[in-house]
Amino acid sequence: MSEHDTPDTAVVPADDFGHGAVRLDEGHVIGTGGLPDRFENPGLPPHQPRMSDLTEAGAKRAEKQVAALFSVSILGTLVFLVSYFAIARDTYVFIPGIGDVDLSNVVLGTSLGAALLGIGLGAVHWAKTLMPDHESVEMRHTMRSSEERRQGFVDTLRAGGETSQLTRRPLIKVTLGAAMGLFALPLLVQLVGGLGRLPKNELSLTYWSGEVGPDGKPHFKPLRLARDPEGTPIKAEDVTIGSVFHVQPDGLLPDPTSDEPELRAGLESGILEAKSKAAVLLMRLNPSDIKSQKEKDWGYDGIVAYSKICTHVGCPVGLYEQQTHHLLCPCHQSTFDVTDDCKVIFGPAKRPLPQLKITVDDEGYLIATQPFREAVGPSFWERGQ
Amino acid sequence: MSASTSSRPADALRDGDSKHAAPTSKAAQKVGGVAGWIDDRTGAAGGVNYLLKKVFPDHWSFMLGEIAMYSMIVCLLSGVFLTFWFVPSAGEVVYHGSFAPLQGVKMSEAYQSTLDISFDIRGGLVIRQIHHWAALMFTVAVSAHMFRVFFTGAFRKPRELNWVIGCILSMLAIVEGFAGYSLPDDLLSGTGLRAAEGFMQSAPVVGSYLAYLVFDGPFPGEAIIPRLYSVHVLLLPAILIGLFTAHIVLVAVQKHTQFPGPGKTNDNVVGYPVMPVYAAKAGGFFFIVFGVISLMAALIQINPIWGYGPYDPSPVTAGSQPDWYMGFADGALRITPNWLEFTALGYTVSLNIALGALGLIPVFYGVAIAYPFVEGWIKGDKGEHHLLDRPRNVPVRTALGVAALTYYFIFMFAAGNDIIAIKLGMSINDITHFFQATLFFLPMLMFWITKRICLSLQRHDRDLVLHGRESGTIIRTADGKFFERHEDLDPYTRWPLVQQDPVHPIQLESGVDANGVARKGARKERLRAKLSNFYFRDAVNPVTPAELAAAHVGPGHEAIDAEPPTHEIEPDKVDGRMGIDAVHDDSHEFGSSTH
Numbered sequence: 001m002s003e004h005d006t007p008d009t010a011v012v013p014a015d016d017f018g019h020g021a022v023r024l025d026e027g028h029v030i031g032t033g034g035l036p037d038r039f040e041n042p043g044l045p046p047h048q049p050r051m052s053d054l055t056e057a058g059a060k061r062a063e064k065q066v067a068a069l070f071s072v073s074i075l076g077t078l079v080f081l082v083s084y085f086a087i088a089r090d091t092y093v094f095i096p097g098i099g100d101v102d103l104s105n106v107v108l109g110t111s112l113g114a115a116l117l118g119i120g121l122g123a124v125h126w127a128k129t130l131m132p133d134h135e136s137v138e139m140r141h142t143m144r145s146s147e148e149r150r151q152g153f154v155d156t157l158r159a160g161g162e163t164s165q166l167t168r169r170p171l172i173k174v175t176l177g178a179a180m181g182l183f184a185l186p187l188l189v190q191l192v193g194g195l196g197r198l199p200k201n202e203l204s205l206t207y208w209s210g211e212v213g214p215d216g217k218p219h220f221k222p223l224r225l226a227r228d229p230e231g232t233p234i235k236a237e238d239v240t241i242g243s244v245f246h247v248q249p250d251g252l253l254p255d256p257t258s259d260e261p262e263l264r265a266g267l268e269s270g271i272l273e274a275k276s277k278a279a280v281l282l283m284r285l286n287p288s289d290i291k292s293q294k295e296k297d298w299g300y301d302g303i304v305a306y307s308k309i310c311t312h313v314g315c316p317v318g319l320y321e322q323q324t325h326h327l328l329c330p331c332h333q334s335t336f337d338v339t340d341d342c343k344v345i346f347g348p349a350k351r352p353l354p355q356l357k358i359t360v361d362d363e364g365y366l367i368a369t370q371p372f373r374e375a376v377g378p379s380f381w382e383r384g385q
Numbered sequence: 386m387s388a389s390t391s392s393r394p395a396d397a398l399r400d401g402d403s404k405h406a407a408p409t410s411k412a413a414q415k416v417g418g419v420a421g422w423i424d425d426r427t428g429a430a431g432g433v434n435y436l437l438k439k440v441f442p443d444h445w446s447f448m449l450g451e452i453a454m455y456s457m458i459v460c461l462l463s464g465v466f467l468t469f470w471f472v473p474s475a476g477e478v479v480y481h482g483s484f485a486p487l488q489g490v491k492m493s494e495a496y497q498s499t500l501d502i503s504f505d506i507r508g509g510l511v512i513r514q515i516h517h518w519a520a521l522m523f524t525v526a527v528s529a530h531m532f533r534v535f536f537t538g539a540f541r542k543p544r545e546l547n548w549v550i551g552c553i554l555s556m557l558a559i560v561e562g563f564a565g566y567s568l569p570d571d572l573l574s575g576t577g578l579r580a581a582e583g584f585m586q587s588a589p590v591v592g593s594y595l596a597y598l599v600f601d602g603p604f605p606g607e608a609i610i611p612r613l614y615s616v617h618v619l620l621l622p623a624i625l626i627g628l629f630t631a632h633i634v635l636v637a638v639q640k641h642t643q644f645p646g647p648g649k650t651n652d653n654v655v656g657y658p659v660m661p662v663y664a665a666k667a668g669g670f671f672f673i674v675f676g677v678i679s680l681m682a683a684l685i686q687i688n689p690i691w692g693y694g695p696y697d698p699s700p701v702t703a704g705s706q707p708d709w710y711m712g713f714a715d716g717a718l719r720i721t722p723n724w725l726e727f728t729a730l731g732y733t734v735s736l737n738i739a740l741g742a743l744g745l746i747p748v749f750y751g752v753a754i755a756y757p758f759v760e761g762w763i764k765g766d767k768g769e770h771h772l773l774d775r776p777r778n779v780p781v782r783t784a785l786g787v788a789a790l791t792y793y794f795i796f797m798f799a800a801g802n803d804i805i806a807i808k809l810g811m812s813i814n815d816i817t818h819f820f821q822a823t824l825f826f827l828p829m830l831m832f833w834i835t836k837r838i839c840l841s842l843q844r845h846d847r848d849l850v851l852h853g854r855e856s857g858t859i860i861r862t863a864d865g866k867f868f869e870r871h872e873d874l875d876p877y878t879r880w881p882l883v884q885q886d887p888v889h890p891i892q893l894e895s896g897v898d899a900n901g902v903a904r905k906g907a908r909k910e911r912l913r914a915k916l917s918n919f920y921f922r923d924a925v926n927p928v929t930p931a932e933l934a935a936a937h938v939g940p941g942h943e944a945i946d947a948e949p950p951t952h953e954i955e956p957d958k959v960d961g962r963m964g965i966d967a968v969h970d971d972s973h974e975f976g977s978s979t980h
């Protein structure tokens with residue numbers, strides 16, 4: 001190429017250049033001077049003999065090394081077998097740099113490792129020192145079959161189509177195609193149909209909504225807020241400024257202090273499912289710190305209750321910073337501002353945590369006065385409906 | 386096995402019927418006997434003998450695929466052990482095993498049986514930790530193997546199919562790992578499943594149905610553990626083994642690629658035969674991989690589920706972190722801005738979740754699967770390639786690969802944004818914004834840097850070929866100047882540096898034909914020429930014999946018998962780049978290798 005490099009031109013006729021122009025720094029020439037276009041492959045380099053090829057002593061040494069490695073393996077196996085029976089479970093030892101460890105695990109694993117590594121390293125060392133190290137050459141052939149074979153294949157297929165009369169009988173062709181296309185459907189329908197039930201309105205309901213009647217609608221009943229996991233109800237005066245209560249609806253968890261047998265027992269089944277939607281965080285703020293009027297109205301004397309289920313993908317939110325009144329989700333760090341109706345101030349979650357409207361009953365216990373007004377937890381397509 | 390199985394003419398089956406030529410030694414007789422017995426019934430001797438003589442080339446990077454294969458086998462083996470004790474059930478039990486801190490705690494049978502494997506079954510913990518470490522090694526090795534194949538161009542024709550199979554294997558490995566990680570039903574894995582359910586809900590239109598189908602009702606339900614179990618021990622292993630077998634058969638049929646070197650051509654394989662060398666090395670290597678995994682299982686704790694407690698949806702997990710291979714998806718979720726969720730016509734569209742959780746993995750693998758076909762099309766390359774590219778010799782591909790890796794690592798590091806924030810004492814907001822910003826410039830920057838490095842390495846190769854090695858000998862010329870004598874490379878050392886085919890961007894033919902009518906496909910051709918230009922416009926091509934000859938006509942070199950230059954070019958006019966190699970005619974452009 002000329003001294004003016006013009007990368008965007010594809011091919012420049014060679015006689016654009018001075019005859020035999022050379023760029024000395026790169027040895028770039030025009031015209032080949034009768035030399036070939038390309039260097040020639042020099043072929044395999046001469047073979048270098050190894051120590052073990054040269055002297056019998058060298059070979060003998062290699063033999064001993066390989067045998068030693070195989071012996072390490074035998075030893076490892078023996079140690080494993082003995083320690084499997086000899087080391088009691090629950091034996092812990094301190095290993096510097098690692099800490100307190102389960103002795104049986106360390107010894108069994110290490111001896112198994114030695115048994116395996118001995119074989120492996122021995123075999124590789126053997127291959128490297130004593131097995132032939134002359135390289136072999138195998139020729140390749142193009143993957144493509146020969147023309148005749150390809151033609152033969154096509155002919156066979158065509159002949160098959162013709163002799164079976166498939167090509168001449170369109171009725172068979174069409175119905176076979178349709179049958180083959182459809183036969184997987186029953187299996188698919190069975191699988192998908194049997195996998196699970198339809199969500200209906202369940203994603204929008206929680207335990208706070210009340211029992212779902214035969215009409216498919218929930219029947220709300222004010223529930224007390226109970227401590228999670230103790231199950232005991234919470235009095236407004238117990239909630240001091242700066243404290244956080246993890247809350248579940250009364251009746252979900254067994255409450256050992258209750259006189260009512262139902263509350264003492266808690267929910268019989270579906271506890272995890274109920275908990276994973278009904279979990280609530282209860283905090284008390286200085287009412288003057290609360291910026292949102294709705295938040296104040298739905299709370300009680302600065303005590304506010306919010307869903308604990310992150311509106312991102314549903315991890316329990318629970319890292320409460322007392323100074324800033326921020327709630328942080330440990331999964332992807334969405335941060336909610338409790339002074340401002342739990343709006344998202346940072347992170348991938350979009351929606352505020354839903355608030356649970358609360359007050360106190362005549363015994364001074366906190367109760368929910370209405371269920372959540374929107375679906376808790378992660379978003380889904382029809383949540384706004 | 387040879388003689389005993391050779392055929393005899395029928396007329397020899399009479400008097401004086403010659404016995405099979407007896408193998409010489411007793412031992413050989415024995416081998417011949419067993420093999421003969423089998424061959425009598427299968428006729429396998431010919432095929433097996435062919436396989437035993439098959440030649441495999443040697444290079445450290447070819448071991449990455451082997452590590453993947455062996456750690457997968459270790460997963461399969463140790464997994465079968467685990468199935469004997471693991472109980473895939475969400476049924477509630479009260480713990481009474483030997484791990485004191487959890488005495489009397491309610492938990493699922495799955496969690497209890499995992500505790501039993503860890504504490505009450507002798508050697509159970511070793512097997513569990515072997516399984517988990519092997520899974521991690523498997524996913525790391527698969528990825529590293531994939532990079533090796535990408536950066537050396539081993540995916541080119543005829544191996545595109547195997548690249549596609551490999552991509553699917555890699556994706557399934559991630560899913561398999563996630564399914565396994567979720568089985569023990571501890572607090573961490575349960576929280577992972579909780580997030581997975583949220584991912585499903587975010588699917589537009591069908592999200593809530595999808596989640597209810599998979600979990601058989603509301604989260605967590607009792608179905609997910611047994612379902613994941615059959616996916617983890619039956620469905621995915623069957624697919625993995627099937628695809629993996631196809632992968633290996635294709636390697637054997639197409640024969641392994643090799644790095645360019647003296648004696649190695651596009652038409653041969655240079656290496657060691659399976660019997661005995663490769664069998665000993667590869668077989669031995671299985672034991673080494675298994676041994677290393679065992680040592681890790683012995684000495685490095687992994688997934689101590691007893692410390693997390695059983696799954697319960699309400700306790701808060703501090704700083705939950707998934708296994709490394711899920712990190713990039715987790716990181717993508719963390720840095721996706723929340724304004725991507727919006728409502729339209731009363732329906733909620735959560736792209737802030739769906740993009741990272743549902744879209745990222747298919748897009749990532751979709752691009753990877755498409756790449757060989759796109760590159761082949763751009764190059765108009767129809768030839769078979771069995772010699773690997775040195776990454777520097779294909780600067781744009783190498784740079785694209787590094788850019789893709791950069792995206793991957795940005796996402797992966799973003800999954801540690803909370804840890805980084807704590808370690809560096811910075812605000813998590815700043816760290817997250819930093820990661821978001823890097824997405825827009827870092828991959829481009831890495832592309833540019835990588836390409837520059839490749840080009841300069843190529844120029845360095847040219848320089849070495851043209852001017853040889855410094856010999857350390859200082860020579861004084863007649864007029865009192867000093868220079869160091871350079872020694873020419875010997876042909877064996879030189880060959881790897883000059884063997885590659887020269888490349889040029891594709892010519893754009895005129896978009897109209899002779900009659901001025903627009904040709905069909907002209908737009909496609911224009912795009913192709915543009916891309917080809919992007920790939921090859923500043924290609925540095927290998928030294929030709931003529932160039933080497935010319936370089937010798939300089940100070941300190943004896944002129945060899947080549948056409949002498951008629952004029953010199955001032956060094957300061959030279960920009961150090963080369964474009965298209967005018968000494969080659971077009972027929973060389975992308976044809977298969979000419980050696």
Ligand code: HEM
Nearest residue numbers: 460461464465467468471517520562565566568618622688
């Ligand atoms: C080849 C890829 C495989 C990968 C990547 C993989 C990965 C995992 C992982 C990460 C775990 C969690 C282990 C823990 O820390 O407790 C696990 C658990 C488990 N895996 Fe696999 N696995 C694979 C194959 C298999 C196979 C083939 C089987 C059975 C035939 C199996 C059976 C199990 C069982 C029973 C568990 C639960 C037991 C426990 O957690 O202790 N795995 N797997």
Ligand code: FES
Nearest residue numbers: 310312313329332
């Ligand atoms: S689940 Fe809370 S931030 Fe993702």
